[in-house]
Amino acid sequence: xGYQGIGASVRRKEDLRFLSGKGxxxxxxxxPGQLYAVIKRSDRPHATIDSIDIAAASAAxxxxxxFTGADIVEAGLGGxxxxxxxxxxxGTPMAEPMHPVLAVGKVRHVGDPxxxxxxxxxxxxxxxxxxxxxxYTDLPAVANLTDAVKPGAVEVHDxxxxxxxxxxxxxxxAIVDGVFANAHKVVKLDLTNxxxxxxxxxxxxxxxxxxxxxxxxxLYTTSQNPHVIxxxxxxxxxxxxxxxxxxxxxxxxxxxxxxxxxYAEEAIVTWxxxxxxxxxxxxxxxxxSFMSDAHGRDHVSTAEMAIDKxxxxxxxxxxxxxxxxxxxxxxxxxxxxxxxxxxxxxVYKTPVIYxxxxxxxxxxxxxxxxxxxxxxxxxxxxxxxVDVISLETGIDKIELRRKNFIGxxxxxxxxxxxxxxxxxxxQTTLKVALQNADWDGFxxxxxxxxxxxxxxxxxxxxxxxxxxxxxxxxxxSLGARAGLYEVAEIRVHPTGSVTVFxxxxxxxxxxxxxxxxxxxxxxxxxxxxxxxxxxxxAKIPFGMGTYGSRSLPVGGSAMVKAMDKVIAKxxxxxxxxxxxxxxxxxxxxxxxTVAGTDKSKTLTDISLAAYVPHNYPIEELxxxxxxxxxxxxxxxxxxxxCHIAEVEIDPxxxxxxxxGFTAVDDVGRVINPMIVEGQVQGGxxxxxxxxxxxxxxxxxxxxxxSGSYMDYAMPRANDMPGSxxxxxxxxxxxxxxxxxxxxxxxxxxxxxxxxxNAVVDALKDYGVRHLDMPATGAKxxxxxxxxxxxxxxxxxxxx
Amino acid sequence: xxxxxxxVNGKQHTVEVExxxxxxxxxxxxxxxxxxxxxxxxxxxxxxxxHVDGMSVKSCTQLALQANGANIxxxxxxxxxxxxxxxxxxxxxxxxxxxxxxxxxxxVMTAVDLVQSHPxxxxxxxxxxxxxxxxxxCTGYHNIVKAIAAAHPLMHAQAAx
Numbered sequence: 008x009g010y011q012g013i014g015a016s017v018r019r020k021e022d023l024r025f026l027s028g029k030g031x032x033x034x035x036x037x038x039p040g041q042l043y044a045v046i047k048r049s050d051r052p053h054a055t056i057d058s059i060d061i062a063a064a065s066a067a068x069x070x071x072x073x074f075t076g077a078d079i080v081e082a083g084l085g086g087x088x089x090x091x092x093x094x095x096x097x098g099t100p101m102a103e104p105m106h107p108v109l110a111v112g113k114v115r116h117v118g119d120p121x122x123x124x125x126x127x128x129x130x131x132x133x134x135x136x137x138x139x140x141x142x143y144t145d146l147p148a149v150a151n152l153t154d155a156v157k158p159g160a161v162e163v164h165d166x167x168x169x170x171x172x173x174x175x176x177x178x179x180x181a182i183v184d185g186v187f188a189n190a191h192k193v194v195k196l197d198l199t200n201x202x203x204x205x206x207x208x209x210x211x212x213x214x215x216x217x218x219x220x221x222x223x224x225x226l227y228t229t230s231q232n233p234h235v236i237x238x239x240x241x242x243x244x245x246x247x248x249x250x251x252x253x254x255x256x257x258x259x260x261x262x263x264x265x266x267x268x269x270y271a272e273e274a275i276v277t278w279x280x281x282x283x284x285x286x287x288x289x290x291x292x293x294x295x296s297f298m299s300d301a302h303g304r305d306h307v308s309t310a311e312m313a314i315d316k317x318x319x320x321x322x323x324x325x326x327x328x329x330x331x332x333x334x335x336x337x338x339x340x341x342x343x344x345x346x347x348x349x350x351x352x353x354v355y356k357t358p359v360i361y362x363x364x365x366x367x368x369x370x371x372x373x374x375x376x377x378x379x380x381x382x383x384x385x386x387x388x389x390x391x392x393v394d395v396i397s398l399e400t401g402i403d404k405i406e407l408r409r410k411n412f413i414g415x416x417x418x419x420x421x422x423x424x425x426x427x428x429x430x431x432x433x434q435t436t437l438k439v440a441l442q443n444a445d446w447d448g449f450x451x452x453x454x455x456x457x458x459x460x461x462x463x464x465x466x467x468x469x470x471x472x473x474x475x476x477x478x479x480x481x482x483x484s485l486g487a488r489a490g491l492y493e494v495a496e497i498r499v500h501p502t503g504s505v506t507v508f509x510x511x512x513x514x515x516x517x518x519x520x521x522x523x524x525x526x527x528x529x530x531x532x533x534x535x536x537x538x539x540x541x542x543x544x545a546k547i548p549f550g551m552g553t554y555g556s557r558s559l560p561v562g563g564s565a566m567v568k569a570m571d572k573v574i575a576k577x578x579x580x581x582x583x584x585x586x587x588x589x590x591x592x593x594x595x596x597x598x599x600t601v602a603g604t605d606k607s608k609t610l611t612d613i614s615l616a617a618y619v620p621h622n623y624p625i626e627e628l629x630x631x632x633x634x635x636x637x638x639x640x641x642x643x644x645x646x647x648x649c650h651i652a653e654v655e656i657d658p659x660x661x662x663x664x665x666x667g668f669t670a671v672d673d674v675g676r677v678i679n680p681m682i683v684e685g686q687v688q689g690g691x692x693x694x695x696x697x698x699x700x701x702x703x704x705x706x707x708x709x710x711x712x713s714g715s716y717m718d719y720a721m722p723r724a725n726d727m728p729g730s731x732x733x734x735x736x737x738x739x740x741x742x743x744x745x746x747x748x749x750x751x752x753x754x755x756x757x758x759x760x761x762x763x764n765a766v767v768d769a770l771k772d773y774g775v776r777h778l779d780m781p782a783t784g785a786k787x788x789x790x791x792x793x794x795x796x797x798x799x800x801x802x803x804x805x806x
Numbered sequence: 807x808x809x810x811x812x813x814v815n816g817k818q819h820t821v822e823v824e825x826x827x828x829x830x831x832x833x834x835x836x837x838x839x840x841x842x843x844x845x846x847x848x849x850x851x852x853x854x855x856x857h858v859d860g861m862s863v864k865s866c867t868q869l870a871l872q873a874n875g876a877n878i879x880x881x882x883x884x885x886x887x888x889x890x891x892x893x894x895x896x897x898x899x900x901x902x903x904x905x906x907x908x909x910x911x912x913x914v915m916t917a918v919d920l921v922q923s924h925p926x927x928x929x930x931x932x933x934x935x936x937x938x939x940x941x942x943x944c945t946g947y948h949n950i951v952k953a954i955a956a957a958h959p960l961m962h963a964q965a966a967x
Contacts, residue, residue: 018899018900018902019899019902021907022898022899022904022907023891023899024907025904025907025910026881026891026895026898026899026904026907026910026914027841027881027882027884027885027891027895028839028840028841028842028880028881028882028911029841029882030841030907030908032840032843032908034840034843034844035834035840130824130826206943207906207908207943208843208845208851208853208906208908208909208941208942208943208944209843209845209906209908210844210845258906258907259906260843260845260906260907260908260909261905261906261908261943261944263943292847293845293846293847293848293851294847514906515905515906515907515944516905517905681902682902684902685902685905685944685945685949686905688945688946688948688949689905689943689944689945689946690946691946692945692946692947692948693943693946715846715847715848715850716846716848716850716851716941717848717850721850721941721943722946722947723934723937723938723940723941723947724933724934724935724937724938724940724947724950724951725931725934725935725937725938727934727946727947727948729930729931729934731946731948754946
């Protein structure tokens, strides 16, 4: 077996159980005496609940209990809390309406939980839920951002005027307006960022359990961050202290952000298990996932760039409406502010930027972070705008980007929107991507496609994002109600094997493999003698979980710090055993040596001495070899790079075929290249999905139209490019011990504008300046048909 | 309630089921074979694919009673008795064709049938088309396609032995 440390494409440990059907997902867990919960959800977007008659349902076969909003009010349960508070321009805090775990008095979106039926079997509960007699009075509803802020629009929450959750801004408006007043040219673009449904393949599940002997609660849940759930649910909703509440997130089947948040169903089953003294399990149908998992994106923006004669960017001015849905989800307020507006410098040295964001309540499912969270919206806006500037100035799109790039010698680079980028090399990622995509050979490919009757286009996007979240003091000053450090405990066992306890959570990322590689590298312990433990608050120290591509740069850094402590203690023990000065002890390849001698002790010798301290400096040193470290990052990390998409459009049908995709990303130090490639490939697939296919759609009355896989277009194997080239060109993160930046989201951030830029390029003879995502066949067919150069008249297209 | 007798992974079972019980519910809840997953309620995602008499079937789309007398193979029964992985499982691991693992059992069972039913070989396009009924949100399918292409010669060489 070859080297299994940093830089090796080690095959994944977790695969053996996943490939043989031995994964342990939440729905695979059943507790003795378990009951089943079915949630009755609102089928209307906005209504008052006039009455709920539970008599028939309660009397139905197998039913143990029915709870409604009245019961949770009586029990004094708190609302689902929000983890981030944004302040308005005038300094006042955002509107933060109550989010009850079961609707009280009103429903505010299709899918809002109204009652829970708990029965001996899932079928019994489902049948009984149909017998609930709920009298509603429908209210006018608003689903769409621009409608929600119109004067006189219906209020989603009483007293939240204009449906504005907050009206926030970054930058100096007067200075930016001054730059625009004197600019050579201003290029303006209106654009939307389409609403998406995350659709992790595993639906959410929550299983509450109550131990009558100890009085302890346990929640098994599909979560990316069990400690965060324990804190939010225990402290704010159920009022259970941490010592009596355990949260377990076992194998989790994908998250992409949607499993960060504390959801009502988690609180309902945990509370009900305590009330009924029996375990209660809820498993979402996919139809429920569509109407209850937090959605993503949903921005409407106007962007303007002021430029000089040569095409230098002088100033950027943006207004954005961001949909929050009906209630504030855990991270929602942070997404269109500190994860979006602070990225609007992008890879460019635009000196002044002003962005105004209005977050808006609507009668839709709550919106929160989805893979990329804010950075895809910023990147899409910028990279579309840059292409439109190229179109309107005639400056080549590559040249325009190059001349505005932040130079490789400019780091650390202070942007005008708060962030300080520590490292990057945008010219190099661009250069390599152009080579890998054979950019120069494109016109020949376009000409060849034309002979075949196809419209071929190529599009580029150059981006930077911020992840590795996040420095606690910084995010605290920006409204976060938590710290965002991470924790690791390294337990060296008496015979030298190692267990790592991490606060991060793996739900597809392969931490059991990557994190073990860190231990191989630093402690020299063989790969198969390392165990990574995550996902159980009864086992792991208090950590913040996995999102924002933080697990390696933050969680991995905590591991490095804890292993440094192990080595430092080991040196003291080794010095005692070998009768040398601590300063003379060196550690390398699992072995402590006395410098300049042939005296050595293995890590196992040291750990054995630490746990059997017969010959041991017991006066100065505690026994044991078990170290914990918390790591609070000094800054965000800044992955970046260049994505190039190549498409062919059939003008007869409008259907887009992805014929090639090239990604060259800078993710800092790579631990496992195979896993990094996989992360980027998956992110790109989600980006292509957003650009070409996916659209969460509500009708104007707030009914969810895209509520199943029959209606919501998920990318399938045939939708993805056969030619997909993924590579990295890395500069190191300067402020964490690994140099790693994070790779989980780059694919979904860089790709959508590359694809749309390619589609617009393919349609350049049809007078297309911009089109909104998704670029479906129907949309493109209409554009082609309506264009004068198509040979079809608009009247014909309408026939 | 009615009785259904079926063979699952070489072992015969007789189980009491309701008329409405789905095959996937029988496998997961009655037999404890939780490797077969449920990812949707419209027969779109393919997480529940098993083999029924050698053919890949979405087990959420078949009633348990319809499987009376059938021979079922689930992901738990794919590896050899000594634990040696099936070539498809091995190639999924080798080519990093899985991330969260939730779609994987259905994806592997579909892929095995796809390769078995195309001894003449499979183009990349045919593999992609063959995966029409299986959704994966993690991998972007690229490595799944690679794994299936790599498993094809191994499986047919093994079959020829």
